[in-house]
Amino acid sequence: MIPYGRQSISDADIEAVVAVLKSDYLTQGQAVPAFEQGLADYCQVPYVVACSNGTTALHLACAVLDLSAADRVWVSAVSFVASANCARYCNAEVDFVDVDPATGNLDVVALNNKLQQAALVHALPKALIAVHLAGQPCDLKEIGTLCRQYGIALIEDACHALGAHYQGTPIGSCLHSDMTVFSFHPVKPITTAEGGAITTRNQALAAKLRLYRSHGITRDPQALLMPSPGEWYYEQQLLGFNYRLTDLQAALGLSQLSRLDQFITQRRELARRYDELLTALPVQPLQQHSDRQSGYHLYVIEVAERDQVFARLRAAGIGVNVHYIPIPAQPYYRELGHDLAAYPGAHSYYQGAISLPLFPTLSHTEQQQVVHALDQAICG
Numbered sequence: 001m002i003p004y005g006r007q008s009i010s011d012a013d014i015e016a017v018v019a020v021l022k023s024d025y026l027t028q029g030q031a032v033p034a035f036e037q038g039l040a041d042y043c044q045v046p047y048v049v050a051c052s053n054g055t056t057a058l059h060l061a062c063a064v065l066d067l068s069a070a071d072r073v074w075v076s077a078v079s080f081v082a083s084a085n086c087a088r089y090c091n092a093e094v095d096f097v098d099v100d101p102a103t104g105n106l107d108v109v110a111l112n113n114k115l116q117q118a119a120l121v122h123a124l125p126k127a128l129i130a131v132h133l134a135g136q137p138c139d140l141k142e143i144g145t146l147c148r149q150y151g152i153a154l155i156e157d158a159c160h161a162l163g164a165h166y167q168g169t170p171i172g173s174c175l176h177s178d179m180t181v182f183s184f185h186p187v188k189p190i191t192t193a194e195g196g197a198i199t200t201r202n203q204a205l206a207a208k209l210r211l212y213r214s215h216g217i218t219r220d221p222q223a224l225l226m227p228s229p230g231e232w233y234y235e236q237q238l239l240g241f242n243y244r245l246t247d248l249q250a251a252l253g254l255s256q257l258s259r260l261d262q263f264i265t266q267r268r269e270l271a272r273r274y275d276e277l278l279t280a281l282p283v284q285p286l287q288q289h290s291d292r293q294s295g296y297h298l299y300v301i302e303v304a305e306r307d308q309v310f311a312r313l314r315a316a317g318i319g320v321n322v323h324y325i326p327i328p329a330q331p332y333y334r335e336l337g338h339d340l341a342a343y344p345g346a347h348s349y350y351q352g353a354i355s356l357p358l359f360p361t362l363s364h365t366e367q368q369q370v371v372h373a374l375d376q377a378i379c380g
């Protein structure tokens with residue numbers, strides 16, 4: 001089976017992890033701050049907080065906004081469920097915004113309409129979580145402008161989009177948002193096995209993210225609320241978590257980060273090859289905007305008779321996938337009163353979506369196999 005995604009681990013990656021194993025600190029050493037600094041440099045952003053995975057990164061981002069049961073959070077209707085669950089961990093009410101079926105990204109017209117309606121009945125959300133689906137940045141400028149206009153915090157779920165660019169700046173720079181969240185799961189642009197990070201330009205948010213990441217505890221003399229009786233002293237100032245990344249993972253992450261541009265180049269070339277190879281077939285790849293550069297985490301096509309084509313591809317040994325079942329269609333969210341029928345863009349996107357295998361080490365021969373199998377699957 002050709003998988004839809006997989007990691008690429010080099011000898012240098014392995015040596016970086018082994019070096020930490022032989023050192024004094026397996027966790028809470030120097031590798032985590034070094035990885036955070038590497039990400040900060042790459043993303044052109046002042047603050048980075050690394051944590052245990054993308055889901056905990058999203059939870060931390062929600063926690064530092066002090067979300068509670070009194071608040072609403074809006075989320076792109078097409079994403080992995082973690083994009084919405086993070087708000088539920090804080091007991092906030094989740095609602096969804098429809099997507100453009102041509103990209104799977106947030107539909108700015110739908111967002112604008114929903115904001116106008118919500119403002120009339122005083123039901124505006126406290127935060128919006130916008131997803132960069134498949135690695136292509138969403139309409140950040142327009143979305144950021146709307147969020148500022150209505151006083152809403154903007155979190156970018158960039159779990160697909162490390163290495164992507166929007167109007168010349170790297171995703172993670174937070175030029176239009178409050179925080180950006182990354183995942184380093186093995187299928188994502190770089191991996192630490194499990195891992196995640198939040199970037200921000202806001203110093204106070206960064207300090208609070210660090211506090212929440214580690215039990216709500218600080219030892220920083222500047223940050224203590226009470227006088228310190230001695231060097232042992234620390235304070236728990238809020239109810240935080242243990243969402244830390246280990247130094248083993250951070251060392252792998254820093255080594256992988258040095259390979260990110262190469263990975264993105266390989267993914268872009270493979271995507272361009274798919275574009276060419278697929279022109280003869282009745283399929284529609286996701287539309288790409290010319291003012292942004294996708295990281296091509298996924299190569300999604302829209303195809304008629306998706307279920308049948310999918311089954312035939314799997315039977316032919318092609319590890320296709322569907323990203324994603326729209327979140328409002330999940331039983332957990334249906335139980336909370338949501339209904340996919342309210343999101344025609346998400347429904348239409350989902351009907352035809354298939355993710356073809358795409359990862360840096362996918363060979364041209366494998367790619368031809370995929371396209372041949374797809375041709376057969378469509379023609380029956």
Ligand SMILES: *Cc1c(COP(=O)(O)O)cnc(C)c1O
Nearest residue numbers: 053054055080082083159183185
């Ligand atoms: C992978 C992913 C997450 C969750 O990241 P984990 O590291 O697996 O917890 C969240 N949102 C999106 C869009 C993702 O693709």
